[in-house]
Amino acid sequence: MEDFEFLRNITIGQYLPGNSLAHRLDPRTKITVMLLMTLAITFNISYLSNIILLLVCLLFVLLSSISLKYILSGVKPALGFIIVLAILQLLFYGDAFVPYNTASRTIFRWGWIHITNGSVQLVIVSSLRFLELLFLTSLLTNTTTTSELAHGIEDMLSPFSKIGLPGHELSLVVTIALRFVPILAEQLEIIMKAQASRGADLGAKGKLQLIQTTRQVVVLVVPLFIDALRRAEDLILAMEARCYVGGRGRTRLSRLHLTGKDYGAMAVVLVFAVFMLAYRARFPF
Amino acid sequence: MNNREPIIQVNDLHHTYLRETPLEVTALRGVNMEIHAGEAVGIIGRTGAGKSTVVQHFNGLIRPRQPGRVIVYGHDMSDPNVDVRAIRQKVGLVFQYPEQQLFERLVGDDIAFGPRKLGLPFEEIRERVREAMEMVGLGFEEFKDRFTFSLSGGEMRKAAIAGVLALRPQVLILDESTSGVDPRGRKDLLSRIDYLHRHHGLTVIFVSPNMEDMAGLVERIYVMDGGRTVMSGSTREIFSQPEKLAEYGLGVPQVTEVMHELKARGEEVDTTVLTVAEAEEEIWKILNS
Amino acid sequence: MAEEPIIKVENLTFTYNAESDNPIVALRNVNLEVYPGDYIVIVGHNGSGKSTLAKNLNALLKPTEGDVWVKGMNSKDPANTLPIRSTVGMVFQIPDNQIVATVVEEDVAFGPENLGVPPDELEERVTWALNVVDMEPFRLRAPHLLSAGQKQRVAIAGVMAMKPEVLVLDESTAFLDPVGRQDVLKAVRRLNDEGVTVIAITHFMHEATEGNRVLVMEAGRIVMQGTPRQVFSHVEKLREMQLDVPQVTELSYALHRRMPGFPPDLITVPEMVEEVLTQKGKGRGTQ
Numbered sequence: 001m002e003d004f005e006f007l008r009n010i011t012i013g014q015y016l017p018g019n020s021l022a023h024r025l026d027p028r029t030k031i032t033v034m035l036l037m038t039l040a041i042t043f044n045i046s047y048l049s050n051i052i053l054l055l056v057c058l059l060f061v062l063l064s065s066i067s068l069k070y071i072l073s074g075v076k077p078a079l080g081f082i083i084v085l086a087i088l089q090l091l092f093y094g095d096a097f098v099p100y101n102t103a104s105r106t107i108f109r110w111g112w113i114h115i116t117n118g119s120v121q122l123v124i125v126s127s128l129r130f131l132e133l134l135f136l137t138s139l140l141t142n143t144t145t146t147s148e149l150a151h152g153i154e155d156m157l158s159p160f161s162k163i164g165l166p167g168h169e170l171s172l173v174v175t176i177a178l179r180f181v182p183i184l185a186e187q188l189e190i191i192m193k194a195q196a197s198r199g200a201d202l203g204a205k206g207k208l209q210l211i212q213t214t215r216q217v218v219v220l221v222v223p224l225f226i227d228a229l230r231r232a233e234d235l236i237l238a239m240e241a242r243c244y245v246g247g248r249g250r251t252r253l254s255r256l257h258l259t260g261k262d263y264g265a266m267a268v269v270l271v272f273a274v275f276m277l278a279y280r281a282r283f284p285f
Numbered sequence: 286m287n288n289r290e291p292i293i294q295v296n297d298l299h300h301t302y303l304r305e306t307p308l309e310v311t312a313l314r315g316v317n318m319e320i321h322a323g324e325a326v327g328i329i330g331r332t333g334a335g336k337s338t339v340v341q342h343f344n345g346l347i348r349p350r351q352p353g354r355v356i357v358y359g360h361d362m363s364d365p366n367v368d369v370r371a372i373r374q375k376v377g378l379v380f381q382y383p384e385q386q387l388f389e390r391l392v393g394d395d396i397a398f399g400p401r402k403l404g405l406p407f408e409e410i411r412e413r414v415r416e417a418m419e420m421v422g423l424g425f426e427e428f429k430d431r432f433t434f435s436l437s438g439g440e441m442r443k444a445a446i447a448g449v450l451a452l453r454p455q456v457l458i459l460d461e462s463t464s465g466v467d468p469r470g471r472k473d474l475l476s477r478i479d480y481l482h483r484h485h486g487l488t489v490i491f492v493s494p495n496m497e498d499m500a501g502l503v504e505r506i507y508v509m510d511g512g513r514t515v516m517s518g519s520t521r522e523i524f525s526q527p528e529k530l531a532e533y534g535l536g537v538p539q540v541t542e543v544m545h546e547l548k549a550r551g552e553e554v555d556t557t558v559l560t561v562a563e564a565e566e567e568i569w570k571i572l573n574s
Numbered sequence: 575m576a577e578e579p580i581i582k583v584e585n586l587t588f589t590y591n592a593e594s595d596n597p598i599v600a601l602r603n604v605n606l607e608v609y610p611g612d613y614i615v616i617v618g619h620n621g622s623g624k625s626t627l628a629k630n631l632n633a634l635l636k637p638t639e640g641d642v643w644v645k646g647m648n649s650k651d652p653a654n655t656l657p658i659r660s661t662v663g664m665v666f667q668i669p670d671n672q673i674v675a676t677v678v679e680e681d682v683a684f685g686p687e688n689l690g691v692p693p694d695e696l697e698e699r700v701t702w703a704l705n706v707v708d709m710e711p712f713r714l715r716a717p718h719l720l721s722a723g724q725k726q727r728v729a730i731a732g733v734m735a736m737k738p739e740v741l742v743l744d745e746s747t748a749f750l751d752p753v754g755r756q757d758v759l760k761a762v763r764r765l766n767d768e769g770v771t772v773i774a775i776t777h778f779m780h781e782a783t784e785g786n787r788v789l790v791m792e793a794g795r796i797v798m799q800g801t802p803r804q805v806f807s808h809v810e811k812l813r814e815m816q817l818d819v820p821q822v823t824e825l826s827y828a829l830h831r832r833m834p835g836f837p838p839d840l841i842t843v844p845e846m847v848e849e850v851l852t853q854k855g856k857g858r859g860t861q
Contacts, residue, residue, distance in 0.1 A: 145676065145677065146676040147675060147676050147677045147680050150676075172674070175674065175675060175676060176674055178676055179673070179674065179675065179676050179717070179718075182718045183670055183718060187385070190380060190385065191385060191386060193341065193346050193380070194378075194380045194383065194385070194386035195386055196346060196373070197344055197346065197373055197377070197378040197380075197449070198373070198377075198386070198398060198399040198402070198448055198449055198452060199370060199373060199374065199398070199399045199402035199403060199452065200398075200402065201402075218388060219388055219398075222388035223385055223386055223387060223388050226434065227385060230671075231668075231670070231671045234666060234667075234668055234671035234672070235671050235672070235674065237629075237634060237666065238664075238666055238671065238672040238674075238729075239674065239684075240634060240659070241632060241634060241659055241663070241664040241666075241733075242659070242663075242684055242685040242688060242732065242733065242736065243656050243659050243660055243685060243688040243689055243736070244684070244688050245656070245688065249690045250687050250688060250690065251686075251687050251690055251691060251692060251693055251696060252683075252687055252693070252696075253679065253680060253683035253687065253693065253696045253697065253700065254680065255693065331751055331752070331753050332721055332722065332751045332753070332754070333721070437620070437621075438620070439620065464749060465667075465748050465749050467619055467620050467777040468777060468778075468779070468816075468817065468818045469619055469816045469817075470620070472816075494751035494752055494753075495751075495752060496752075534751075534752065534753045535752065536752055538821055539780075539820060539821035539822045539825075539843055540821050540822070540825060542843050543822065543825070543843055543846050543847055543850075546843065546844075546847040547847055547850060547851070550847065550851060552850075552851075552854070561821055561824045561825050561828060562828075564821075564825050565825060565828045565829060565832075568825070568829060568850055569829070569832060569833075571850070571854060572833070572850065572853055572854060
């Protein structure tokens with residue numbers, strides 16, 4: 001019956017204050033670590049490599065003092081969808097996926113359904129990768145404030161300003177987007193309540209229905225869109241009134257500093273990622 | 286005051302948002318209230334007192350959790366089988382900045398949304414829209430085919446309120462619906478609601494942090510603070526306690542303040558004065574005794 | 575001492591959509607002089623042109639006809655836009671829609687950052703600005719967790735961090751609850767006491783008593799001007815215009831009609847109380 005509150009329960013992206021090793025690392029370090037690990041994950045499709053990667057990601061989570069339960073709870077809304085997708089892949093992707101290091105072998109076949117060791121591997125490895133990426137994303141967003149993230153991105157992109165890449169502007173776009181996520185989420189909740197109050201089919205049956213008709217979505221999307229546009233108009237005026245003219249010539253209040261811990265962390269992860277990439281075809285299974 | 290059964294009854298109501306998450310917030314800590322048919326009741330309190338949370342129970346947007354109970358028109362709102370749609374037709378809720386709910390291209394269509402959802406025949410929908418528009422002061426012929434988003438802010442607000450009135454509710458809850466409106470617009474809106482209350486028997490529940498809104502409109506007031514009802518009584522009774530109200534972040538009309546000051550300085554005056562006219566009489570009396 | 579006005583508005587006319595088939599004349603031949611240290615309150619209904627006038631003062635809008643001079647700089651000259659905007663700061667109606675950053679102190683720094691203020695001075699300015707509005711303890715908070723009044727004060731701090739000489743408040747209390755409004759008015763009062771020129775646009779008539787000058791606008795023109803007392807004493811005219819008068823003034827006017835010895839233009843509660851007691855012969859005079 002708390003249908004309308006589920007929008008506030010988005011755990012991904014929610015910063016949780018703390019003093020762990022992960023919290024104390026520079027955002028650029030964490031972004032680099034995430035990029036390196038994502039690279040390693042992308043190119044590793046064997047069981048063993050993914051088990052190793054998963055354990056390493058779990059290690060990161062431990063170093064961040066964020067509760068595992070909390071991270072996994074963020075998956076709940078999507079769980080149904082994920083399971084359905086996994087089952088579909090298992091049943092119908094037999095031909096599409098070539099298993100690691102062995103030949104494709106049919107386990108079961110009937111009509112359209114074709115389960116092979118390939119599709120089994122696909123499902124298992126996909127699940128492992130999903131968890132790995134979930135933990136990595138949490139590591140980044142739960143331990144880093146949005147402003148740190150924005151500054152990290154801005155600093156990492158600043159060398160490219162020489163070739164015309166607008167680092168500050170992009171970082172500001174990210175900041176403003178993140179700033180307005182909770183505002184728009186709250187706005188959506190209000191709109192849903194207002195429409196439900198005048199008879200819209202929302203939350204009437206005690207559970208938010210996942211499949212909405214176009215009509216019902218219009219009732220929510222149009223007002224929300226208009227609201228977002230209005231806010232954008234107001235924000236532009238406010239920014240102009242405060243002399244915003246783009247990134248050129250700007251200074252910044254907060255400075256980021258890399259310490260020994262940062263270099264150490266990046267070095268360790270770099271070695272690990274290189275190893276995983278180099279050995280990606282040489283794992284036994 | 287009437288002796289009939291209350292149409293809305295609230296007992297020991299508690300509510301916590303986002304329970305069992307790190308962002309948990311307790312909004313209500315044992316609220317008790319009663320609303321009778323045909324009354325005009327005010328719920329005042331500063332921001333965060335829990336007023337909106339309470340009234341959202343009256344139309345089933347929020348359901349009560351043990352031990353609290355909310356009974357609306359005899360229905361126990363903790364029962365998952367309550368026909369919420371039927372309740373929402375009887376108990377209309379207008380939110381703060383109601384114009385934010387507008388979504389149809391044409392004004393008439395948006396106001397017709399509620400009646401359409403009730404499955405009413407075309408002619409009746411049209412009649413209801415006309416009626417609702419007249420109630421808020423938007424001429425039917427003039428506005429029904431206008432583009433919704435080409436209206437002024439005040440007109441959009443009226444259209445949104447008409448959208449709720451088109452359901453022909455028996456109870457109208459206005460949750461800070463005069464926020465951001467200029468004095469002329471506010472007077473207009475309040476006098477129309479007052480008219481509906483007096484002449485159509487509409488039960489009105491008026492939620493606001495502004496005392497001035499209440500004075501002419503409501504007979505009884507609940508004052509809320511920190512998730513509880515901290516004061517309750519007739520409008521005059523409540524207004525006669527400015528010190529207490531100040532504690533709860535609320536003020537009284539200037540004239541009431543004047544009376545209190547005079548009394549504090551030893552004058553025999555009626556401190557339950559609410560309007561300029563009443564104050565005028567009181568002061569005339571003491572200057573000519 | 576003849577002071578130079580810090581803002582001078584000369585025959586200002588502003589038309590929205592001037593080139594289209596649907597032009598809307600929002601300001602008609604407005605003239606105004608604002609002196610350093612003034613606290614001007616502009617009142618009027620929605621559509622009277624008050625917001626349009628405000629936006630012409632910091633070059634967000636440029637005059638269709640006439641001129642606006644800020645410290646001698648003409649707002650029509652693009653080269654003057656930034657200097658004008660850092661001299662005349664503006665706070666808007668909706669608190670949320672002015673805050674750009676996800677941390678309070680970073681939002682307050684946004685203005686001076688745009689001006690290229692060096693980092694150590696940035697720190698100082700942010701601290702000063704937050705203190706002036708009583709929000710320093712909140713400097714590391716996320717803005718969306720603040721109340722509307724607190725957010726609005728952060729917005730004010732963000733503007734003040736640019737050290738403008740003039741602060742324009744465009745209906746900045748419209749969407750606040752009474753407590754929030756009090757806090758904002760207090761902060762603005764403090765700024766004016768420290769020498770900041772304030773131009774407050776509002777539809778709350780009782781806020782007009784804060785200023786040393788009140789302007790009443792209607793249909794794009796300034797129709798009344800004077801001290802709060804002078805303006806409010808025209809109770810009939812204001813009533814005709816459907817503008818509110820503080821209850822005390824209405825009361826004062828009504829009593830004056832019945833007893834000519836009673837002043838018609840009282841504007842605050844203490845004044846009214848004192849007057850009644852004095853008339854009754856129990857005034858504080860000899861205490």
